[in-house]
Amino acid sequence: MFFFQNSIDSLFEENVPSPLYLLPAEIRNMICHEVIFDGTKTLTISLSETGKIILPPLMAVSKQIHSETYGYIVAALRDPATIFEAKVRNYDAKPLLATIKRISQQTGIAQSELVARTQVGFVGTVDMGNLLVWIQGTIANATAHPIFPFEKMDLPSFSGESVFEGRLSLKSHLISYKEFEQRRELCAWTASAREFLTTLEEANLGVLGRPKGEDWRIESNAAIQAAVFNTFAEWHDIFLQKKTIQARVLGQRERKRVEDEHVYVASAMWQFGESLRTVAQRWTQ
Known part of the structure; x- marks a missing residue:
């Protein structure tokens, strides 16, 4: 039936x-x-x-x-x-x-x-629980846990990025974190993560707000990891809603500020990934 x-x-x-x-x-x-x-x-x-x-x-x-x-x-x-x-x-x-x-x-x-x-x-x-189940599922078996087509990023230099795919994706950073963990290099990962979170906090962003997870400064690896992953997820979700956000902002100057903040966060996320790749390159030398 x-x-x-x-x-x-x-x-x-x-x-x-x-x-x-x-x-x-x-x-x-x-x-x-x-x-x-x-x-x-x-x-x-x-x-x-x-x-x-x-x-x-x-x-x-x-x-x-x-x-x-x-x-x-x-x-x-x-x-x-x-x-x-x-x-x-x-x-x-x-x-x-x-x-x-x-x-x-x-x-x-x-x-x-x-x-x-x-x-x-x-x-x-x-919901980080749902999102992590989805991403971890597609890492393990992309056929059983597929990523459906949806609107992708259209920022300059970051077109096509999403929470699931690309250099700025939460998926790529989950894979990276696992690799650092397996190689017992979490100290290097945590140092780069702390720098990334500090950069965003000091920027005093209006769109994203403070990095997610206020206890990340207690130097706990688990707290820093949670703050990074939540910040990635929240920012990607905010980007998907950016048209709604921009519709609420009046004037070209305000819309430009929103766009600039998205670019700023994207650049910080990219730099975080680059710092991790630099460390990883040493493993093959």
């Missing part, structure tokens, strides 16, 4: 005939196609933050209409041009991953194809 075949059954206690059935079948088909595809040749299917497929309103008119229009949706799913727009709340990808897996199993469409056709928008706040 398909994933949404009975998704609206509970809405109807009786199968009440719809006025649409007073029209000839050909006209009903034209109406159904026009409403579902909204005048376009391709279909966009929305997925909620709980992984629920948001069906076109027409499908909720009656069970009979649902049954007739169901075929359009199933056919559209198999069309490579059909795309998905999904919401991920608090970086919890499990509902979306479960839905993609279920669609793949029930339609025969490769999961990798469905992932490539799914555009993600992030909502809510940064």
